[in-house]
Amino acid sequence: MTVRPPDHSLVRLLDGWLPRQRWFGGKGTPIDELSIGTATALLTGDPALHHLVLDVRQGDRVDHYQVLLGVRRTLPERLRGHEIGRLAGEDGIAGHVYDAVHDPDLTRPLLAHMAGETTVGPLRFRHAPGDAVRTDLDGVPGSAEQSNTSLIYGDAYICKLFRRLSPGVNPDLEVNLALSRVGCTHVPAVHGWIELEAGGDGAGAEPVTLALLSEFLRGATDGWQLALTSVRDWYAQPAPQDQPAADAVADAGGDFAAEAERLGAATAEVHRDLAEAFGVVQASEAELRAMADGMAAQLDEVAADVPELRPHVPAIRAVFAEVADAGPLPFQRVHGDYHLGQVLRAGSGWVLLDFEGEPARTPGERRALAHPLRDVAGMLRSFEYAARFLLAGGEAAGLGPVGTGAAADETPDALEWRAQAWAERNRAAFCRGYAAAGGPDPDAHRALVRAFEFDKAVYEVRYEARNRPSWLPVPLKSLARLAN
Numbered sequence: 001m002t003v004r005p006p007d008h009s010l011v012r013l014l015d016g017w018l019p020r021q022r023w024f025g026g027k028g029t030p031i032d033e034l035s036i037g038t039a040t041a042l043l044t045g046d047p048a049l050h051h052l053v054l055d056v057r058q059g060d061r062v063d064h065y066q067v068l069l070g071v072r073r074t075l076p077e078r079l080r081g082h083e084i085g086r087l088a089g090e091d092g093i094a095g096h097v098y099d100a101v102h103d104p105d106l107t108r109p110l111l112a113h114m115a116g117e118t119t120v121g122p123l124r125f126r127h128a129p130g131d132a133v134r135t136d137l138d139g140v141p142g143s144a145e146q147s148n149t150s151l152i153y154g155d156a157y158i159c160k161l162f163r164r165l166s167p168g169v170n171p172d173l174e175v176n177l178a179l180s181r182v183g184c185t186h187v188p189a190v191h192g193w194i195e196l197e198a199g200g201d202g203a204g205a206e207p208v209t210l211a212l213l214s215e216f217l218r219g220a221t222d223g224w225q226l227a228l229t230s231v232r233d234w235y236a237q238p239a240p241q242d243q244p245a246a247d248a249v250a251d252a253g254g255d256f257a258a259e260a261e262r263l264g265a266a267t268a269e270v271h272r273d274l275a276e277a278f279g280v281v282q283a284s285e286a287e288l289r290a291m292a293d294g295m296a297a298q299l300d301e302v303a304a305d306v307p308e309l310r311p312h313v314p315a316i317r318a319v320f321a322e323v324a325d326a327g328p329l330p331f332q333r334v335h336g337d338y339h340l341g342q343v344l345r346a347g348s349g350w351v352l353l354d355f356e357g358e359p360a361r362t363p364g365e366r367r368a369l370a371h372p373l374r375d376v377a378g379m380l381r382s383f384e385y386a387a388r389f390l391l392a393g394g395e396a397a398g399l400g401p402v403g404t405g406a407a408a409d410e411t412p413d414a415l416e417w418r419a420q421a422w423a424e425r426n427r428a429a430f431c432r433g434y435a436a437a438g439g440p441d442p443d444a445h446r447a448l449v450r451a452f453e454f455d456k457a458v459y460e461v462r463y464e465a466r467n468r469p470s471w472l473p474v475p476l477k478s479l480a481r482l483a484n
């Protein structure tokens with residue numbers, strides 16, 4: 001049953017709550033209008049569960065966000081920190097309104113809906129063909145601070161609730177299903193999904209993907225954590241004397257290069273499987289020029305918002321201009337937002353997650369074909385991030401100072417040398433693994449990789465300025481080094 005409560009009181013509560021959420025993509029711009037697009041009661045009684053799609057207008061742009069609201073007459077202590085506000089019968093709701101993802105009594109029913117392939121109002125719950133989804137597990141939100149909210153159901157499943165909705169099938173579901181079909185071993189199995197029927201939010205003919213239920217890889221560690229452990233070991237060692245940088249990093253203990261090389265190989269295998277699943281086209285010179293223009297347009301937009309980027313604009317623009325002449329290139333589906341936080345080291349090897357593309361991009365851009373070295377450049381940037389963030393922003397971001405090890409008393413130049421040494425060793429290992437497993441050799445396409453790296457770093461400047469200002473020095477520092 002779909003209910004459309006009169007908007008005012010609930011809207012007022014949500015208007016104050018929404019911009020404070022980590023996953024809210026419109027930070028930095030005031031909300032001009034917030035209204036309820038669809039409201040679906042998934043559970044009535046006490047507690048009650050309401051599924052809402054919020055229409056959020058900021059200037060000319062309207063985004064749609066998914067929220068799950070719990071309502072209880074009395075709020076148990078464990079849910080107090082998640083209260084959004086209280087309604088006394090306005091909008092047909094009486095009681096404490098809270099973020100339902102924190103209430104296992106309300107996350108458990110989502111599995112039962114998927115197992116039963118139910119339809120509730122415009123919401124359709126689905127499971128993978130032949131899959132008997134378990135219904136006895138409570139979902140609790142994962143600790144990762146990400147663009148979406150992931151509910152973890154015991155050791156079995158992880159259910160990603162997409163927060164900002166894109167029209168049509170979400171690329172994460174689309175790509176994971178397609179890769180599973182071609183036998184790719186580097187993605188988790190898909191168990192189910194939730195979708196909103198077309199027209200429910202005015203998005204068009206295809207249903208809008210709301211959630212993706214995947215195999216939970218218990219015991220797997222994400223690449224960012226593994227890389228940081230290695231970086232900390234490296235900074236904890238006394239400064240090496242008279243030794244080539246790569247050897248010094250290798251001898252420091254906790255070397256990550258063998259894993260980086262295996263990650264490069266897994267990346268090339270996924271690119272091969274993406275090419276098989278979705279095909280490859282030759283991008284013309286005009287298309288390459290359009291790509292370079294797109295990079296330059298993002299550069300101008302970000303420089304307008306972030307003054308610290310402006311001194312580097314001419315040098316970056318020159319690098320982008322070069323890609324227009326890179327010759328016809330094979331374009332295909334890629335990951336699109338590839339970094340160390342998107343890969344898990346599981347017992348079976350590296351697994352790639354989150355094929356949604358960059359959260360700030362339009363749906364069309366996220367699905368756009370690209371050269372696979374764009375992903376390679378994303379991961380190369382991530383090695384830079386891992387090496388640098390302790391120096392540039394880690395302490396401010398509460399992520400631990402560099403001063404825990406031998407590097408504590410070193411000069412800025414010596415620390416810079418250390419960061420470059422770690423990043424270079426791991427970047428080289430990743431590229432070696434990628435090329436050896438059949439990917440296009442990054443060394444043979446240096447101008448292209450460089451342009452993709454700059455483009456990613458510019459994107460990161462905007463991402464950090466909006467979401468984690470204390471991290472802004474991380475991409476700015478590497479841009480300062482690369483551009484000069």
Ligand SMILES: Nc1ncnc2c1ncn2[C@@H]1O[C@H](COP(=O)(O)OP(=O)(O)O)[C@@H](O)[C@H]1O
Pocket residue numbers: 142144146147148149150158160188214215216217218220222341342344353354356
């Ligand atoms: N299948 C999985 N098994 C175990 N952990 C996972 C799985 N999928 C995601 N995660 C964890 O959840 C985090 C967020 O997942 P991700 O798909 O990247 O979401 P977001 O789009 O919000 O960034 C990952 O960094 C990883 O730590």
Ligand SMILES: O=P(O)(O)O[C@H]1O[C@H](CO)[C@@H](O[C@H]2O[C@H](CO)[C@@H](O)[C@H](O)[C@H]2O)[C@H](O)[C@H]1O
Pocket residue numbers: 145146147148224337339340341342354357358359378381382383385386460463
């Ligand atoms: O994982 P998301 O899809 O939410 O990606 C966004 O957030 C990422 C940060 O969580 C951001 O990645 C940047 O920071 C990472 C370290 O936290 C680093 O490994 C990446 O290289 C760097 O780009 C990503 O850009 C953004 O889209």
